[in-house]
Amino acid sequence: MTLLAWRKLKNTGMTLLMGGATLMVLIPLILIFVHIVKMGLGSISLDFFIHIPKPTGEAGGGMANGMLGSAFLIALASTLGIPIGIFGAIYLSEYGGSKVSGLIRFCADVLSGIPSIITGMVAYTLLVVPMKGFSALAGAFALALIMIPIVLRTTEEQLKLVPNSLREASLALGVPLWRTSLKVTLRSAMTGVMTGILLAIARIAGETAPLLFTALGNQFWTRKLTDPIAAMPLQIFNFAISPYEDWHKLAWAGALVLVTIMFALSLTARWFGRKKGLS
């Protein structure tokens, strides 16, 4: 074999190898997806959306309390996390000196890499211990802590893309800097900021570990902020590790609903992103 033929053979071989690697990456995705759809569709029903879990051994029941609990936790975490993230980002892109901004940016990146279970432990010591009990409030606080660095970094990236001439035009018209930041800079970056917010929500919607010892979970409805609250990921976890077939079914149905919501969120985020790209 000539050297050239050998080199070409090697090229083909490596190309095939990389194709094989890609297949190995995609196969689990397809397997997981097919399983969730198959098992989920097999066990989902109207009951799933309107009932709370039945006691062990009884068939039927649903995750209505978990779904509402998750929605509530996300809403509460968002009201705390989104403003902090957005205003923090405005500081980084509009005011901050490069050294301070660099430090905060770095810390935000590092913070978003910290395991979420640690966030749960910190929320436990800060809220659960002083309030003497697991609560919806503590769960939302833990989720907000996870949201802040994500929203901050994505918003900042978007604000940086806004051309300086827009800011200058607004300032030249005599609009104060703070109104310029809100009404001109932030508004022109809004679609991108929405993408970031949706991705952050998608991230916390599936979080389980930080809720384990903050929101704790609840078999029933929650009436007070200071009571433990049910959340879908927690219910999926508890049902999956239980030995009961009925509960496994509920877990699959929950997984299907959760994955559908997540994919919808990331598709909407992409759609926002694309709109931004076109404009």
Place this chain on the structure above:
Amino acid sequence: MSLETETHRWKMEKGVSGDLIFKGVTVLFAFSILVILLLMIVEMTGESLPAIRQFGWRFVSGQDWDAVQSSFGALPYIWGSVVSSILALLLATPLSVGTAILITEIVPKKVGGIVAALVELLAAIPSVIYGLWGVLVMAPWLQKTVQPFLIERFGFLPFFKGAPYGVSMLAAVFILMIMVVPIITSITKEVLLAVPQSQKEAAIALGATRWEMIRTAVLPYGKSGILGAVILGLGRAIGETMAVTMVIGNSPQISLSLLSPAYTMPSVIANEFAETTSKLHASALMEIGLILLVVTLVINALARLLLWSVTRGAKKGARL
């Protein structure tokens, strides 16, 4: 910033305080990042102190974890975390880098875009759902087919000794591999996209085949970025809680065999923290959390620095 100084004079004339208040709020919120990070470190350290005082270094070398006797040693958990993460990365790294190369250098842009989107979907699936699939589908499959095969063929090796339980170190390694692949792939993809086109064209012009171009022009340029991506994946694997807890079997033992159940640091926290029996028990779990926090802080800082050096280099190259 210059914009701020320009408005300064105007502000003085009109005496507007809106800017001051607004700036104050943004400063406060931006610095909340630093406050959160410091708070985490301080709280975790403070809560760990009783266990640190009681056990000292024995905590990381001790092997028994007994809440009744109040004797706590975390070595089995550290072992489980380290082994599962490193093995998962050894499997995930070649797959991820291969996929990233395929997306950026080999297939047409459209196909690459589809593959990249699929990989990102993989990253969007919550960890608890990986765990659900892992414990109800993958573990039984491992128990019935893969593990008996390994025992029969390679049972003479210490790594494949024992009975097929399904839930095991092997299951954790597989689940972690599936979970870190999307992270490493998408970051490696970004890194490879930052390689200057001219560099690749030069290699092709010198007569290199496509693989030779990748090996000589693309990979050396992206080396530190890929390393950053892998380290970031390591951080994710070490901190991964739910999926691992559901498939690793939760048995605190140090065994060479991949078939035997094990336990990791996040898993023991997840399983025991809500129902601690004593102050010392809670503090011991906090110390495990503190170790986890410090390790992931170092890992993430290192990865970010590596990745920043790459992207900054790319920007400088573009300016030239």
